[in-house]
Amino acid sequence: IAGITAVLIGLSFDYGSLAAVRMKRGLELLFFELVYAGLAVALLYAFISYTSRLIYQGVSSGYAEVGFLLLTAYIISSSLLLSFGHLRSKVPVGLFRIHPIISIIALVIFILFIYNSDVVLGPITGLVYPASLLLSAAVPVVFGRMFADTIALWKLRVFDTNLTKYTSGHGNADSKSDDETVLFIDENNIMSTSLGSTYFPEVLNERYHNVEFIGKGGIARVFKAQRRTDDITVAVKVPINFDEATGRMFMKEMKIWDGLDHPNIVRFYSVNILPIPFVEMEYVPRALADMDIPLPLSDVYEIILGIARGLSYAHARQIIHRDIKPQNILIDGDNTPKITDWGLGKIVGDGSGNETTTIGFSLNYASPEQIAPKKYGMPTMRTDIYQLGILFYELVTGTRPFSGDGVADMSEEILYKEPVKPSERVADGAVFDDIIMKMIAKNPDDRYQSVDDMIDDLISAWESRSDSD
Structure with missing residues (x-):
């Protein structure tokens, strides 16, 4: 039962790749492979020794003993699967995360119920059992500290998978480049539609005409426009949203940009807060x-x-x-x-x-x-x-x-x-x-x-x- 549970948990979650780090840190990975395998062997010995003593000493088993044995069997199975996963450079992330939690629970049960029970454990079993459980809880934590960047990449992989599932269910939008935001409507022609005023605020029509949408960043849209005062073509940048957080980010950018006057930096003409936040800058084609x-x-x-x-x-x-x-x-x-x-x-x-x-x-x-x-x-x-x-x-x-x-x-x-x-x-x-x-x-x-x-x-x-x- 415990072995099947461990396998099902391993199959239910994504796998964390170790392929990239194996080339540079192969010996460290080998160490963890051997530690997990060693813990499985040590716990198997302790498991057999304890169950044999239960039988031969005629001690009746309660819920604590049965639960403890099930947890131990699970940890043995999990340790073997994690050792094999490290060997294949594909670690079952679910098992990796749950392993220390189960080990700590088993260690607490051992201290509270098993150690003080009527079963005579003997010096070796009495030492091997708690030491193995303690190491089982500590090893994934140590691995997480030593390979923090790799763990972060595992989390990114899960995020990436979920993102792919999400976008695949929300239409087939085309993106012009790897770094552009996916557009679900034709923003390039938006100004000629009834939605044009929602993109370029109507209040700015008093200042600019011949407005064209030309691009979009993380917090703002950029328009090509002509100033009504002198017909000079400029770029006008307007926040996508007018909430407080976007406003702070927008003004932070303007604070940085303002005063940068160099031939290889787009010139910053002016920033305005009223009637709405927007910035006027050099237009480059x-x-x-x-x-x-x-x-x-x-x-x-x-x-x-x-x-x-x-x-x-x-x-x-x-x-x-x-x-x-x-x-x-x-x-x-x-x-x-x-x-x-x-x-x-x-x-x-x-x-x-x-x-x-x-x-x-x-x-x-x-x-x-x-x-x-x-x-x-x-x-x-x-x-x-x-x-x-x-x-x-x-x-x-x-x-x-x-x-x-x-x-x-x-x-x-x-x-x-x-x-x-x-x-x-x-x-x-x-x-x-x-x-x-x-x-x-x-x-x-x-x-x-x-x-x-x-x-x-x-x-x-x-x-x-x-x-x-």
Whole structure:
């Protein structure tokens, strides 16, 4: 009965993968495989010894004894399944979570009822039984501490599975890119419909005309519009919702953006609270995401250099972006890149160092510290360098270094997979190999410590290539 229960619990929940960590921490995993197997053997010995003594000593069994034996049998079965799961790198998550709870319950019953019962346990059984139960409760906890990032990925996998089930039952919406919000209506043509006024507030029609919806971020929509006063085309950003939380986030972004005046940062014209919150900024006609990649190396060089200079300017003012990706890089008429959307930005030392964000990044460009801050620390200026490195890699090769399916798989690759050099995908990319690989190092301490250092190496590498040509 106990064995079947353990198997059913194991089958009822998802499995946690250990494949990615086995390459680097195989000996530690082997240790846990042997510990679980050893505990199963020790408890089996204690189980047989105890039941034999019950029979031979003629002691009648009450509910406590029967329940204790069932729990012990379950823990033995669970330990064997967990040992086998570690061996196969597929841990039954349900068993893993319940195992210490059952072990603690069994240990309490042993102390309260079994140890003081009429059965003479003997010195070995009397020591092996409680020690094995105590270790059974402790081992999953120790594993959870040692492999905290892996446990977090298991939780992400469950979230990802549930998200897939949810979205699959709510229509077949098309998404233009991996990082865009799924749209369930045609927002691009919304302004020509009766719903247009719900997207662009009617009260703003006094200021703007020829309004077109052009994009949507996490908390706001962006419109192309002409000012009625001088017919200059601008971009107008309006919060999606007008609740207090959205308002705080919107104003936080404006606080960061205001005062950033650089050729490689989208210019911020004005912010208004009345009649409704909105911001007016420079209109740039296209995004880097709209361009076909890979790009010619000369274009890649100019674009990455421009973005880096924009980041250097922001970093000098203690501002980090934390969401560098193609959708947030706009390209003007003379191919000058401009950084936009500072919604995830942060002013270093503003007192929010312990802030938490559940989905506060774009996964395809997320750094290891954004996924596992306990291991790598909180995001810093080196996070922008990492994200720029992923973008750099993509522009050179036409693909990103990591491409896992789903949230958990992608996170696993970012944390553990070693990417191939750009030149292994595109031979001409060799000129940038060392720079890109240093930018996307998993440990922030192994990356460039400042954007300026990266800029110096980038210019030197490009000039050396030009001289050799």
